[in-house]
Amino acid sequence: MENAVRVEGVSKSYGSTIALSSVWLEIQKGTIHGIIGPNGSGKTTLMRILSSLTQRDAGKVSVLGLDPSVSPLQIKRIIGYVPENPALYQSMTTTEYLNFVGSVRGIDSAHHDSLTKAFVKSLELEEYVDEPIGSLSFGSKQKVSIISALLHDPQVIILDEALKGVDPRSSRVIRDLLKALSRNGKTVLFSTHVIETVDTLCDRLSILYRGRIIDTGNAAELIERNGKGGSTLEDVFLNTTSEAPVGNIGDDLAGMMGSER
C-alpha cells in the first residue's frame, strides 16, 4: 500500500533539549496511525513538523509527496491539524470563527452551511454557536477546533490529543467519523495518552519515547514483541516507556501524605 507519510531520520532540538532524535516512520494511506508516548516524548513536535508548523533540524519528511518545510502552504491545504490545546480566536463566536476558516479555505458557501450545521448538531454545540469562543468550556473549544480542521475535507488528518476534554458521546462520534474517513482513503495520525482509545481506534501504533520510535506495529504485534503472556497494551506501554516499574508508588505517596510533618 502507498505511504501517505514518510519520516526519515528526523531530529529536532530546542536549545539543549532534544525533542526528536533520528525518527523513522511510515504511515500507509487510508489508515489510522496512533502515536503513544509519555509527556515530553516528542509527539507534539513530530506532529507539528508534519503540519509544517515546526522546522526540523535534520532528516527528510514527506506528506503525500510534499515536504512540509519546502511547501508549507500546499501542506496546509491538504492536511487538517488539531493541536493539543485549541488555538482559536477567543473574541469570535463559533459561527464567526468557522465562517472565517471556511472563507480562507475557499469552501463553497452552501456546502459550508450544511456541513457546519451537521457538525454542530452532531457534536452538540448548537446552543454555543453564537457565543464567543473564549466563554466555552475546554471540551467545547476542542470540538470547534476539530470541526475547523475537518471542514475542507483534508487528505491527511493530524490530531494531537484531540479528544482531551471532549465528552464521551462526542468522543465516540469523532472516533466513528475518523474510522469512516480512513475507510474513504483519508490518512489519520492520532496521538493520545489514553491507551484504550488507540487500542480500539488505530490500525497501527508507534511508541515514542525520549524522541525515538521504539516500536511500530498493530496492537497484537506490539504486545507479542514487548510483552509477556497476558500482557495488555498498557503493560507494554509502561514497560517500554518507564525508567522504573510503577509498582506501589501510589500507595507509598499516600502514606507519605498522611505521615507527620
Add this chain to the structure above:
Amino acid sequence: MNYTYKIARQIMIEQKYQAIKNFGYFIKKQKKIRSLQRMILTNYWVGSVSFAFISIILVLARLTGGYSLIAMANIGLVIFVYGFLVSLYNSLFLFQGISRNNLLEPIWQLPAERNRNIYLVCFLIFYGSSVAFMTGPDLIIFYILSGNYASLFFGLVWTLIVILSGFCLGTLISMISLLQQRRRGRLEAAISRGVKFGGIALSLLLFEVVIYIPETVPTFIPELSGVWRYAVFMLNIPYSVFLAGGNAASLAENILFSAIFFLVFFYLSVRLGQKSMSLIERYPERIPLNYSTQRRKTSSPGLAMLTKDLRLIFRDPQNVSLVVIPVIITLPLILSLFNPVAARTVTPEGIFVLLLSLAAFSASFYTIMALNSESTGFSVIRMLPITRYGFVTWKSISILMIFMFIVVPSVAIAVLITGFSPLYIPLISAALIGGFVAASAFNGHRLVGKIGRETDNINMESFGGNLGLLKVFATTLLLLLLPVVAIDLLQTYSIIAFSGYYEPISLYALAYLGMILIPYYLRREENESAAASAF
C-alpha cells in the same frame, strides 16, 4: 509585600515569556529566566529615559526665545496630561495582558488575601513609576528657573495623583468592557462599544481642546473664585504644582485639595485593583455576548481576513485606545491652526507636514496594534494556508480604513479653517494615505519578519514593548520624511539653477502616491520562495 512584589515580577516575566518563547534567539539562550528579567529591566529603563527625553525637549523648546513662569506652568500641564495618558494606556495594556493570558490563574488556588493587590502593585512598579521620569525633569527645570520649593513637593504629589487617576480610568474601562460584554446582547454590546469609544475619545479631546486653545487655561482657571481654582481636576496643575506657594492660606488650601485628590485616587486605585482581580478570577476568559443567530456562510478569503481584523481591533478596549492615541498626540498641532496668527502664516505644504505626524504616529501604532490583536489566535493563522504577504496586506487594509476615517476629516478641518481651496483636501489626503500605506506595509513586513517561525502568540512584548514601539516610530518617521526632504532639496536646487518653481504639494502627492509601490516590491521579494512566504 515581598510576596506581592515577587508575583508582580512574575507576571511581567510571564507576559514577556508568552510573547517570545518560540523566537529563535530566545530558544538558543542558555539562561532564559535571567535573560527575560534583563529584557524587562532594559525595556523599563529605555521607556523611562525616552519619557525624560520627551519632557526635556518640550521644556527646552519653550525656553528658547524667552519664557514666562505661566507659560512654563502650562507646558508642565501638557507633560502631566501626557503622563496621565501613558498611565491610562498602560493600565489597559496590563489588564488585558493579565486577563487574556490568565496570568494569575496559578495563584487563585492559593489561600492568600494579599493576591488582590497584585495588579495595582505590578502596575505601579513596572508601568506607573516610569511616568515620574516624564514629570521629573520638568519639575527640576521649573525649580531651577523659579526657585520654588513648593513646586517640587506638589509636583511629586501630583505625579502620584496623575499615575493613580490614569490607572483608575484604564481599569474602569477594562472592567466595564468585561461586564457589558457579559450582560448585553449583540446590538447593545455594539452600542456600548460605540459609547465607550466615543466617551474615551471625547473626554480626552476635551482635555486637548482646553489645553491647546490659546489663553483658555491661563484665563479660565484664575477666573474661578477662591478654592475652586484648586479643585478643577488636572487643569489645576499649573496652580497646584508650578505656581504653588503664596500666602499661608493658599498653601493650606492647596495642601488640602492635593491631599484629598491623592487619598481619593489612592482609595479608588486599591478598590478598583481588587475588584478587577475578582472579576478576572470569576471570568478568567472572555464572557458570553449572547449574540443573535448568525448566518453560516463563507466569503472571499480577503474579506474574511479583513472582517476578522476589524473585529479583533474593535472588540478589545486596549486596541480601541491605541486607535485614539495618534489622534490625541497630533490633535494639538491641528488645533494650533485655530490660532489666527498661525492660520495666516501657514501654507498648504505646512499643513501637509503638520499632518504627516498623524500618518507617522498612526502607521506605527496601528501596525503594532493590528498585529498585537492576533494574540494567541495567531496559531490559527499559522495553521491556515495564508501567506505572510497576504496576512500583512489585509492587516494594512484594515488599519488603512481606520486611518482614512481619521485623516480625511482632519485634512478637511485644517484646510478649511486656514481658508485654502478645498481642492487641497483630496491632494493632501491622497499624499498622506500614500505615505501611510507605504509605511504601514513596510512596518508590517518588518515586524512579521521578527516573529519566530514557531510562534503561536503575539503580544506587545513580541516586538520589544515600548522600546520596539519607539524603534518602529523612528523608522516610520524616517521613511515618511525622506520624500519631503528630497523634494525640498530639489526645489531649492531648481530655484537656484533654473529659477524654476513647482507647486510642492503636487510633488509631495506624486512622491507619496509613488510610495504605494513599496508593498508591491515587498511582494516581489516574497514570491521568490514559497517556503519563506508561509508562516
